[in-house]
Amino acid sequence: YEIPLCDWSSDVCSSDLGCKEAPSSALPELKVSGPTMGTHYAVKVVGDYPGGEPQLQHEVEQILQRIDHQLSTYKPDSELSRFNQHQATTPVEISQDLADVLIEGLRVGKMTGGAMDITVGPLVNLWGFGPDKRPTKIPSEQQIAAARLRTGLDKLHVEIGSEKATVRKDIPDLYVDLSTLGEGYAADHLARLMEQEGISRYLVSVGGALVSRGMNGDGQPWRVAIQKPTDRENAVQAIVDINGHGISTSGSYRNYYELDGKRISHVIDPQTGQPITHKLVSVTVIAPTALEADGWDTGLMVLGPEKAQQVVREQGLAVYMIVKEGEGFKTWMSPQFRTFLVGEKN
Ligand code: FAD
Numbered sequence: 094y095e096i097p098l099c100d101w102s103s104d105v106c107s108s109d110l111g112c113k114e115a116p117s118s119a120l121p122e123l124k125v126s127g128p129t130m131g132t133h134y135a136v137k138v139v140g141d142y143p144g145g146e147p148q149l150q151h152e153v154e155q156i157l158q159r160i161d162h163q164l165s166t167y168k169p170d171s172e173l174s175r176f177n178q179h180q181a182t183t184p185v186e187i188s189q190d191l192a193d194v195l196i197e198g199l200r201v202g203k204m205t206g207g208a209m210d211i212t213v214g215p216l217v218n219l220w221g222f223g224p225d226k227r228p229t230k231i232p233s234e235q236q237i238a239a240a241r242l243r244t245g246l247d248k249l250h251v252e253i254g255s256e257k258a259t260v261r262k263d264i265p266d267l268y269v270d271l272s273t274l275g276e277g278y279a280a281d282h283l284a285r286l287m288e289q290e291g292i293s294r295y296l297v298s299v300g301g302a303l304v305s306r307g308m309n310g311d312g313q314p315w316r317v318a319i320q321k322p323t324d325r326e327n328a329v330q331a332i333v334d335i336n337g338h339g340i341s342t343s344g345s346y347r348n349y350y351e352l353d354g355k356r357i358s359h360v361i362d363p364q365t366g367q368p369i370t371h372k373l374v375s376v377t378v379i380a381p382t383a384l385e386a387d388g389w390d391t392g393l394m395v396l397g398p399e400k401a402q403q404v405v406r407e408q409g410l411a412v413y414m415i416v417k418e419g420e421g422f423k424t425w426m427s428p429q430f431r432t433f434l435v436g437e438k439n
Contacts, residue, residue, distance in 0.1 A: 140292075212245055
């Protein structure tokens, strides 16, 4: 679960952030939304779309369905699931889409020192956050060790040839899980659709990943709210204007369950094979693409507040973090993130 990012609207408007109620739209906005990939998508377009709202919805859902059939570990017949079921080390021909996500996953994974690891699926499933059922007791050391043997970024190889892309694994039962990247990739593709159609004012979101460009119908920048890590929906922590960038938030406090008195988070540390337990509860990343932002947010979430800040400084990333402190929370942002900040609530 990602802490939902939402576009700025009067229902999340807070005077503490120094904003005004949204004025009535000067230009109409087309809006379509619906379920996808175990989460939701939403698209807003200022002005007209060729073919109107039904065509917009149709084209958006076609793209989302295509990506779902490529990247899902929840669909046994997806392209990724077929690779996971391929119990051999011989190369498998894959689509350019799947190759793109794997390459970005490996790149960001290496830059986080393996904290974001797209081969962590066996551990994700063991802890009950993939397509498998939740465990009824804490997995044993042996189960965790066995699952860890099936992971490792260095065991996955993607090759792009002049005519085709292929992927292969060093061990037959390596299992790739792109859940952490799929939303960002899908948001980028929806943004690409808008560009192809000549739309220059839009906001698209898939789960917690979002891309916007231009002004909204009121002639104001689209404003994206980062939510407070509380159970209250629409409690705003900060507002940003990401014009032309991708943004993604990873949160550890909502997608969890309790087992034997322990809180089990959906973010797994590949080093230990255990769900994270540190006090970093929310990481938001703004990057040139939502795919890149979606990879970094999980990697930084795994690293924890101190190591994550070090990596953010070294890499010059635009990042906002919320860390639990006593009964409350404290926040931290990089200088690169500050350039996008519109308002922040203490
Ligand atoms: P993020 O913080 O972005 O990522 C966390 C997720 O990544 C974890 O839930 C886990 O899956 C994985 N992960 C954990 N630790 C690591 C790590 N160290 N490195 C890398 N990855 C890690 N859900 C359903 O319930 N039903 C569906 O049918 C369904 N279909 C999907 C289809 C696609 C194509 C995709 C991409 C996802 C689908 N999901 C589905 C999953 C769901 O919607 C979320 O995408 C998923 O739970 C990731 O959550 P997040 O983006 O909220 O969290």
